[in-house]
Amino acid sequence: MGLLSSILSLPFAPVRGVIWLGEVIQDQVEQQLHDPAIVRRELEEIDQAMAAGHLSKEEHAAAQQAVLDRMVRPSVGTVPPEGKE
Template identity: 55%
Template sequence: MDILTALLTLPYAPVRGLTSVVKTLHRQAEEQLYDPANVRRELEGLDAALAAGDLSAEDHALAQQQVLDRLIAPGGAPREGESGQPGLALGPAAGRPRRRAGR
């Protein structure tokens, strides 16, 4: 029966092969995205851009928080209590959303 199944599903072999390749690429991309060494390099790059004047302090803080969030909550889903809306941050004491400065 295995030979018959193999012969009947032979036309789907390229699809199965492509699916396997896509899964492997996805796994490797996630490993690189959440690798602490890569995150550290990104943070160092942000610090260098701030020192060179390419980034404002506000943009630096926002980009730094986004990079650190990848380490804290892999998968990109907002953590509990986050609004998921850009430009909003939780207030430290009140727990209410507040707008970033300059908006």
């Protein structure tokens, strides 16, 4: 029966491959979004831009908050805990 099911499911192999590739890409993106070294570099760049006069205090605070929100926000596609939405 295993041989027969393997043969019948063979046309779906490309679809499974695309799904797997999408999952791998999503994992890599999430790792980069939450990597402490990248977040620190982004925060340092924001501080440097403010020191150079390219950002106002409000823009600086908003940019920092955006980076920190990205760190705290749950990943897309995760299920919230029971009773919380």
